[in-house]
Amino acid sequence: MNGSRPEIHQFLPVFDAGDAIGNEAKQLQRLLRDAGYASEIFVWRAGKGQRRYCRHYSRHRERSAAGNVMLYHFSVCCPITAYFASAPDRKLMRYHNITPEEFFAGISEEVYYITKKGRRELAQLANVVELALPVSEYNAGELRAAAYGRVGTVPLVVDYDAFGGAPDASVLRRYNDGWTNLLFVGRLSPNKKQEDVIRIFYHYKRINPRARLFLVGSAHQVPRYRQVLDELVERLGLSDVVFTGSVSHAALVAYYTLATAFICMSEHEGFCAPLIEAMRFDVPVVAYDSSAVAETLGGTGVLVREKRHDAVAELIHCIVEDEALRSAIVEKQRQRLDQYAYSATSTEFMNSITTFVEQGSE
């Protein structure tokens, strides 16, 4: 401990560039340090070039103390869980949700086991976590069902105002040609249902041949799913479906800048940060009503209740061609975006931390 203030350290399974959890951890570290807390990020694995932001979790031992605080970003099983459970520090959890294993059955044995084990670890931690701070009410519900005592929702702390920056000029040059660009951002994964986005695009392409689909996100976690999507595109005889893989921040900004509409057919999201990012770029959102999606949209965008691919394609066409409808949707989205403003979410987070720390010192 540093004087009277405890140290508050964060723990993440994986720290990677462009990852929503990693981005939040960096923001929280800045907030905690500004408030006078010593704060480091400890990880199990770090992506390329990310070592400078974090350390291996085994190095936390020298900072561990009964009065200090560990904040664990929980999203997947990893060896940190056992260390976290046994350390003497006070324990906070930031719950980002775990994709149910059923989505991976038959398509990725590895991810199937990782997610299944993650759920078991989540249940085991119920007794050791003093306070859980899930990023959505949907996640809070899961924690309460898993017998977590103190649960308080704080949305993802991201500075969406600073999310912009210069778009990648080469991406803009290549695709800024007056075509209609449909976009989805998220790793290629069976729960995110990129297959449905492609099926909608199949119908949309019949309505508007001058259209393309960007699927932004890495395929490395479930490579077999990428093969299925490739074959789907081939069987449907579709052109202009662009799998970008993982992209730089500048390229991501370029894809949002180019997008005419954001299409999300995901069937499991603990929060879904790309919905807010699309709002940030005034891109109308059409999303399937599942898990935390409706909560994140908060009555804005267009919420689809049934996956009628041809009907959704017609709906998108109406949004693209009807300027008044498009403006009405974007205007509502701007209001929603204000509720996720950095000033609001960061204050909410720091209030929770201050209360937690004060309760510990009483």
Next chain:
Amino acid sequence: MSFFDVSIDPKDKAELEATITKRLAERRRGSNDPAAEERRRIGDLLDYGQRAFENISYDLYNARKFVRMFPDEADASRGPWGWVKRLYQRVVRRVLRQQIVFNEATLGVLEELHERLNALERNRDVVEKSGKDS
């Protein structure tokens, strides 16, 4: 009930829904039903659980076949490069055996899931039947 929700004037929303319904009807009337054509093209592709099951079974069959193709180390050819051949065969056999173990484990998981699915379907049938009876 509408298939979508958007916070605009209810009158505008009703108009939007009517436009979509009309356009869909026109499309279905004008040519072949695009939705039916889409389903025909996709076939069983998105039933990837079943496909994976079949692929893994086939991989397993192939792996076993390859292992049989390689003779035991003792039978490997002698001569000046015999040790290279024996080393190569040893490595290949090790890799293929690991593939068999992995695939068998995966098949086990898929079979377990298949059984669970069957049990759930049986349960659903029982519930539906009892609902009809009552």
